[in-house]
Amino acid sequence: xxxxxxxxxxxxxxxxxxxxxxxxxxxxxxxxxxxxxxxxxxxxxxxxxxxxxxxxxxxxxxxxxxxxxxxxxxxxxxxxxxxxxxxxxxxxxxxxxxxxxxxxxxxxxxx
Amino acid sequence: xxxxxxxxxxxxxxxxxxxxxxxxxxxxxxxxxxxxxxxxxxxxxxxxxxxxxxxxxxxxxxxxxxxxxxxxxxxxxxxxxxxxxxxxxxxxxxxxxxxxxxxxxxxxxxx
DNA sequence: ATAATATATAATTGTATAATGATACGTTTA
DNA sequence: TAAACGTATCATTATACAATTATATATTAT
Numbered sequence: 001x002x003x004x005x006x007x008x009x010x011x012x013x014x015x016x017x018x019x020x021x022x023x024x025x026x027x028x029x030x031x032x033x034x035x036x037x038x039x040x041x042x043x044x045x046x047x048x049x050x051x052x053x054x055x056x057x058x059x060x061x062x063x064x065x066x067x068x069x070x071x072x073x074x075x076x077x078x079x080x081x082x083x084x085x086x087x088x089x090x091x092x093x094x095x096x097x098x099x100x101x102x103x104x105x106x107x108x109x110x111x
Numbered sequence: 112x113x114x115x116x117x118x119x120x121x122x123x124x125x126x127x128x129x130x131x132x133x134x135x136x137x138x139x140x141x142x143x144x145x146x147x148x149x150x151x152x153x154x155x156x157x158x159x160x161x162x163x164x165x166x167x168x169x170x171x172x173x174x175x176x177x178x179x180x181x182x183x184x185x186x187x188x189x190x191x192x193x194x195x196x197x198x199x200x201x202x203x204x205x206x207x208x209x210x211x212x213x214x215x216x217x218x219x220x221x222x
Numbered sequence: 223a224t225a226a227t228a229t230a231t232a233a234t235t236g237t238a239t240a241a242t243g244a245t246a247c248g249t250t251t252a
Numbered sequence: 253t254a255a256a257c258g259t260a261t262c263a264t265t266a267t268a269c270a271a272t273t274a275t276a277t278a279t280t281a282t
Contacts, residue, residue, distance in 0.1 A: 010141065013202050014134045021129035022240075026121045039259060052241060054260050064208075073249040073258050083205045090201055091124050094194045097175075133270075150229055163271060165230055184228050184279040 019063040020087070024048055025056045028077075032066065033085060036078040130174040131198070135159055136167045139188075143177065144196060149185040 019025065027046045031037055039057065043050050057077055060066035067080045079085060130136065138157045142148055148156070154164050168188055171177035178191045190196055 006141075009203075009206075010134050010137045012206055013199070014132050014137050016202055016206055017128045017137075018132035021125050021132040023121050023125040024240080026125050026128075030121070040257095049242070050259075051243080051261080055240080058260080070249095070259095075259065081205060081208050083201065083208065087198070087201055087205055088124070090194065090198050091127055092120075094192065094198055095120075095123055095127055097192050097194060135270080151227095160272075161229075162231080162273080166270080169230080181229095181279095186229065 015063065016065075019060060019065050020091075022056070024052065025060060026088075028053065028056055028060065029065070029079060029084070029088065032077060032079045033088070036069075036076045038071075038074040038076050040074070042077065126174065127176075130170060130176050131202075133167070135163065136171060137199075139164065139167055139171065140176070140190065140195070140199065143188060143190045144199070147180075147187045147189040149182075149187050151185070153188065 020029075024046070027048070028042055031042055031045045037045070039050065039053060042048075042057070043053050046053065048056075057066065057068070061068055061077070064080055065084055066077050068075050068077050070076075131140070135157070138159070139153055142153055142156045150161065150164055150168065153159075153168070154161050157164065159167075168177065168179070172179055172188070175191055176195055177188050179186050179188050181187075
């Protein structure tokens with residue numbers, strides 16, 4: 001039996017992971033690991049369409065995973081917190097261990 | 112421009128995070144943080160239906176996040192790797208920082 | 223063997239959301 | 253001011269997936 005506070009914490013954590021659970025958003029975040037980038041640079045680096053990038057950036061920004069600052073007609077995005085980078089790095093470590101299982105998992109679509 | 116190997120790695124990572132991005136699965140994993148539990152115990156601890164729990168457990172198992180061992184008519188599940196627990200703990204840390212942003216994010220459904 | 227219990231699977235349905243194309247908005251340059 | 257550029261938003265469509273109900277399978281007990 002879960003308490004209300006636990007349910008809230010779990011929902012937040014699920015949303016955080018959901019923000020990280022899309023290949024397009026991960027591509028964007030990994031691009032931002034090298035430093036701040038504006039939208040056009042991100043589009044060029046990821047081969048995603050501009051509206052698609054903007055949509056995902058809005059999601060990342062709203063979820064607090066990325067931050068934006070406007071400079072003239074450019075908007076530069078950066079990763080909001082070093083721990084986000086840690087999370088991505090730790091995910092790599094876990095993957096090194098469970099990669100085979102994840103790869104073979106058919107309940108979540110390969111993309 | 113992303114290389115094929117990067118695309119694959121990113122897809123795997125996205126799938127790993129997607130495995131962690133559902134409140135039901137997180138509830139199950141957090142229940143398992145206390146040690147191995149059989150399905151009925153997980154059902155009791157999470158207030159989820161038995162088929163729902165079994166489905167999510169199958170997903171967690173297929174993705175290598177959880178492991179199962181049958182004992183008589185019970186099937187005990189456990190977290191497969193300590194780093195999975197680390198990932199959950201690190202997510203808590205990140206949340207402490209970005210909780211407000213995640214909470215206010217309306218692009219991903221609150222639940 | 224039969225019943226009861228524990229778990230898994232299947233089919234269905236509803237909802238969330240990613241991608242796309244069109245367009246609007248804001249800023250700079252000519 | 254007009255044109256060009258950079259970014260954001262909207263509407264639509266297609267798909268993924270969580271939850272539910274019903275049922276199947278497997279193990280233990282009577």
